[in-house]
Amino acid sequence: MLLLQLDATGTDPFLALGVLVLSVVSVVLSVTIAVVLVRGYRQGPAHRGTLWLAVGLIFLITVPELLRVGLPTVTDIGAVGRSILVSACELFGLGTILWVVYGGGMR
Numbered sequence: 354m355l356l357l358q359l360d361a362t363g364t365d366p367f368l369a370l371g372v373l374v375l376s377v378v379s380v381v382l383s384v385t386i387a388v389v390l391v392r393g394y395r396q397g398p399a400h401r402g403t404l405w406l407a408v409g410l411i412f413l414i415t416v417p418e419l420l421r422v423g424l425p426t427v428t429d430i431g432a433v434g435r436s437i438l439v440s441a442c443e444l445f446g447l448g449t450i451l452w453v454v455y456g457g458g459m460r
Contacts, residue, residue, distance in 0.1 A: 376418050383414035402453045409453065413446030 390407040394400065417439045424435045 373422075376422060380415050380418050383410055387411050387415075402457075405449055405453045405457075409446045409449030411446070412442050412449065416442045416446075 387407040387410050390403050390410070394403040394407075420435065420439050420442065424430050424438070430438075
């Protein structure tokens with residue numbers, strides 16, 4: 354029987370694995386929805402708002418999740434810097450989605 358060996362600093366390894374799995378699922382779902390939006394844009398009447406909605410979704414979910422995992426792994430940016438970058442991406446994504454909802458992307 355193959356045993357999975359996990360090592361996590363400061364928490365239960367299975368909890369860390371669960372958080373990682375949930376992050377991967379949220380990234381996959383957001384990219385899937387963005388792909389559906391882009392396909393809908395290309396197939397139907399072309400409304401730029403659909404593309405901006407996909408961009409907003411990517412910046413709201415995908416980019417922050419990748420930053421949360423990638424920045425501590427690849428760089429030595431601290432928790433405060435990472436939090437600022439993640440929040441900025443989320444705010445940009447929310448702002449883009451609100452802009453589309455209120456008619457800015459339909460022109």
